[in-house]
Amino acid sequence: MRHLLSTADLAREDAIRILDTAEDMAEVSSREVKKLPTLRGRTVVNLFFEDSTRTRMSFEVAAKRLSADVINFSAKGSSVSKGESLKDTAQTLAAMGIDGVVVRHGASGAAHTLAHAGWIDAHVVNAGDGTHEHPTQALLDAFTIRRRLHGAASRGRDLDGIRVTIVGDVLHSRVARSNLWLLRTLGARVRFVAPATLLPTAVGDWPAEVGYDLDAAIDAAPEVVMMLRIQSERMHDTFFPGEREYAREWGLDDARLSRLPKTTMVMHPGPMNRGLEISSAAADDPRSTILEQVANGVSVRMSVLYHLLAGPEGDAE
């Protein structure tokens, strides 16, 4: 594997290999010495054109636990704010001999362009491109589901037959897209629940069920309910009448929480809008995996960096 740009083209065996290696990385994170020498001498740049604290920190911790050198680049206060293009930034990084680039960008396809335009030969990890994909989030979600279901016996397993209901702003969500492709590859069944205005027009072509009624979806007792964040920064239009109406119709409130089976997982990619898409009681419930997702994010990103960066250069695997 040379780049991780999307889960749509991630083969099942590669996905399972990443998840299995993440199990070993999780073991490292539970040790007193939380560090491996594996990527010593490699340099990884976190190239963030969009604000993100948790994803950048997660990648930074992951790279450092593998002994890579990490450089953080955020567009604010950089040469990008002086008008430098992605191409010039990439060529600058290439000239510095960077081995890996973790990129987040507001434009869908930015990671693909960076990987294939020939500006730089570093390994590229997509950490979110516009409304397109966020593959490491989907991998950490799948890892979290698999661990809750199978515990120590998770290695080698997929998510065959697991029903995952994804609720909220599917239209703007790269998390929803990456999750759909990966969950399908791993054998899970996906249902989207959202107001019609927050579903993409192409949703009918996706391999997922679509519904508009959260109560019906909850009564179907899925194994996983994944709440998406209402992304106010992407809401340039009136998609629903108001926050209170949204919370009443599509939020996971205390009443809906009480109707969920005791074994259903409640997931959220963070950061949460408590009281909007998810109530505080739901976020802090034992069924919630939200903090596990954060912890697992480090393990999964360590695994991804290992598989991309540890092998020989010019790796044509």
Place this chain on the structure above:
Amino acid sequence: MRTVLQAPDIQRAITRIAHEIVESNRGSSDLVLLGIPTRGVVLAHRLAAALERIDGTAVPVGALDVTMYRDDLTRQPTRAPQPTEIPADGIDGRVVVLVDDVLMSGRTIRAALAALADLGRPRAVRLAVLADRGHRELPIRPDFVGKNLPTASSERVYVRLADSDGVEAADESVAIDGGES
């Protein structure tokens, strides 16, 4: 393919190594056996069973994966690591016996020593191998050897065990293949 050890030979070698460990350690207290995946873990469990037969006490067994500590990561296609499992009481102050199937360059053992240093501070570290085929590239030597196998570096040594290679217990073997002969 030339078979140098058959199933009874392998079992005798394990039993003898167990006796040697008990003798040099003056009993089996404080011992921890750590196998290096995959076959080292299988051998470590057999060694623990042999130790229990001799000394009557159960010796903790674990697995120590060294993939992330190898010095040849950039020379080989990326491989998936195996689980590392350290016994609950840890390795601090204990005598760790590393167990592997074949010792050659010594680079795996160097990686294992680096991995151990991140996991704790054993009182001593020993090395037990089923076969030592020479060609060392580092100043590392085994403390307990099942069989010394003089080989040419172009030859390959194959170890087949029931729990790791899907052979019948009676068909376990150590064999040498290839080379100029």
